[in-house]
Amino acid sequence: MPEPSPSLPSAQPRELERYAALLRETEHVRGKSPARIAWQRLRKRWPAMISLAFLVVLALLAIFTPLLPLQAPRAVEMPRASLPPEVWNEAGSLGAKSDAIPSEIPVLDKISVKVKQEDDDGNVIEVSKEVDPPNPAIEQLQTGFGYDELDFFTRWLLRCRVHLFGSYAWNSWCGTDHLGRDLMSRIFWGARLSIAAALVATFVSLVVGVLYGAVAGYLGGRIDNAMMRLVDVLYAIPFVFIVIFLMTLLENKQYQETLAAIGINRMVIFFLMIGALFWLTMSRVVRGQVLALKHQQFVEAARSLGAGNWWIIRKHLIPNLLSIVIVYLTLTIPNVMLIEAFLSFLGLGVKAPDVSWGLLANEGRQAITPVIFHWWQVVFPGAAIALTLYSLNFLGDGLRDAMDPRLRNR
């Protein structure tokens, strides 16, 4: 407390003392931050906590899939087609040597080859160049894992896996598919694609929706009205049908070439479309929240205390928006995964040799007819999807309950 200057009237120090006393009092009634309260409340909800744990494990497994001693997801082995699950093999162990995976990746010296080149004058000359020699191990990884198409990190993990486990791989614990590929490995590799697709598409919808909603809510008035009317109109458009329509149009070679030229492939279009599908709800939710927050008394109180725009956005708007956005995210991701599965069902989703859960589930669905009954081909991918969506739903419910102050103590 600053020392009152002697020139002030005598009543002033008494007043100051009173304020100081009030301040001391408030020291004792310090509240907990909403995030901490939410976390404490979430921890008591076991379905949400189990779901959270499951999702964390799932995410870790998906990231480190290349490191796990799984069989090669793309290694076609017709003699092994549609084998039922086998945990222990005849030798009684959990895994065995796989022919599709190299036992080591030899480091080969570069070799020099002669290449024909044009020099500055346009004459064709022969130049010798140092290149990597053909490496049989890498070629094997290429057929088994699609090595060349993988990103740097994944390749590195895959090489680590070969160094760690060699060609040892777990048995087909979930059985094999109709081409003799190991289903468990395909589910793991499919998880990477499915989860990545869900996250990216959700992120697209998040960015678009939050920006649009926040701008509309913050500006208010006529602009808000017009922006939300547009959302209303877009709501009435059956986007899934348009997505299907566009996807089939984009199958056209001409479009694909044009798009590929600017670095857009099928997956990117897929993300953009799904993002476009889900930003509507997000923008509505965010706009509603911003509108409500703008007129909240604590925001006006902060403003009357001289808080700047940035302070208000950082301290009041973002924390309050965050909870609703997080809850909505946990509900969007399942929807995106369902749409991915749906497009796979129609044959418009991920294309082989890539693999996603939707693709696996659709392949599995076809393995169930009155004559053939390869249940594992639908049950395991289906269970992977269902468990993930189940967890996300439970986590979303738990989060919503934990973050809703009105539900406190219930």
Added chain:
Amino acid sequence: MPLLTVDDLRVQFHTDDGIVRAVDGVSYKIERGETLGIVGESGSGKSVGSLALLGLIPTPPGHIAGGRAMFHDKDLLRSSQHELRQLRGHKIAMIFQDPLTALNPFLTVAEQLMESTIRHLKFTESKARQHAITMLERVGIPGAASRIDDYPHQFSGGMRQRVMIAMALSCQPELIIADEPTTALDVTIQAQIMELLRELQQTTGMAMILITHDLGIVAGNCKRVNVMYAGKFVEEAPVDELFAHPKHPYTRGLLGSLPRIDQGRAALTPIPGQPPDLAHLTPGCPFAPRCMNRQPDCETTFPPVTLLPPQHRYACYHP
């Protein structure tokens, strides 16, 4: 025999922070036609106590942990929900604080007024409607017959509270519990509503429990006052006696923070400190930390109730 005798009422809530004793050993009596004021700060358990009488505590987390509440010869706290439903709205009615949220926004005023007479007094549809219009006229709603089919949001705040009162009185209850009936209203409207309640009480002869945090309202409307603090009984006395000779330091503190027209511009003296956290109460007097007369014994056990004849009771070691 008193109309209602509440004896050692205890209500608890199980929360994340532990057990909250919202009402802890509160007793009072109310005679026919009498008005009893129950006064306390927000969170002192005054509303919870009256809701508990009607079995309206949300269970869980709340539950009634003990006590008796004799209405005629029936213990309300041990009655089944079925028995209580016969009493609620019929013999005991309630008026709530905020008429905006307490009236159903989806139903017309007519329907909300008619349903209790149809249920309790077995009125026919048309008779109930006629009665509802009469009730609206009695509470002073102009053009009652034409406004009866409006929705609550089409009324102003004061008018809504009048509708609420008409609703509570439509079955001619013997006891009415008014839970802060004027807190959500403008000051000018407050006086009108209190005036209306007083007048209706005189014509119908019903008893009223007036729950409020405002001693000013109590002064003009009640015969006796019961003061509560942190869910506990503090002091009870006839109004004049309480204002003239308050015994409990908390009551004195409340009176000290009340502006009075006869004392000119003397500074109001707030009670220092904050009300305690009900989940972590010490065994002693809950007011002790803020009390000027605090002695060591205040902190160990809750003081017993002292009777100052004829009708003044208080719970304090060092008044």
Added chain:
Amino acid sequence: MMRFVVRRAVWLVLTLWMVFTISFFLMRNTKGGPFDGERTLTPAAKKVLEARYHLDKSLGEQYWLAIASYLRGDLGYSIKMPDLRVSYFIREGLPISAALGCLSLAIAIVVGVTIGVIAALRRGGIVDTSLMALATIGIAVPNFILASLAVLLFAFTLHWFPPAGWGTPEQLILPVCCLAAPYTAYIARLTRTSMLEVLGQDYLRTAMAKGLSPSRIVIRHALRGALLPVVTYLGPAAAGILTGSLVIEQTFGIPGLGTHFVQAALTYDYTLCMGLVLLYTLILYTLNFLVDLSYSWLDPRVKLE
């Protein structure tokens, strides 16, 4: 009210025009006509076909011709089955899909709301937990997996219902249930949440303080407020059921619009595809309009503008 209807109608026309224009130009911009791949076509036959679809005219002319014919309600001919008009597919498929969709939506609403209310009233109990766990399964399992498992269990194993087909009431049960399942589940969860919220409202306490019976409190006082979020969800639910019908009609071999649409999409039958997209837009828009109307009927505080 009139203004509301008129404004909605204007927006509908604009929306349809937007969808039409975008689709039209994306479609016609593909190099080479849709008949280039057909080896069996003689140049003369190709000419006839191109004349029929106005492909021999300039793009602008094509656009105006198409708009004019659409305005007349003529959706043109299918590209892959040139003898059939698009309206033929609609006439054949729409009644089937409408029956399937309406029935599923009705079941989803009735069953979903009932389950949600029961769960909310038994909050925290074993009934609530198991109903909600069941509902979450309905949400978490993709439609086509659910459908194929249902066929496997009820058609092939138990022989209760036929696995596919259309026409008899028995053939209706499985597809309707599979189509309704996710939306039933969603509506149940939605109802539960909003019911819990309404049950905590002050006006419910007032109703209880009036001594009303529990059934009257729930039905007359609570349900109306609790239904508002459900009504809001009906727009998306209708869209979802339209989407789901693609899967369900395929799986159960039902000759509805969805089957035609998927076929059209997979065989690049642009005119059929576009006609159906416009039809779906019209349906969804109308449903959304009805939802808004019912919303203002449910909540007296809402004014239509």
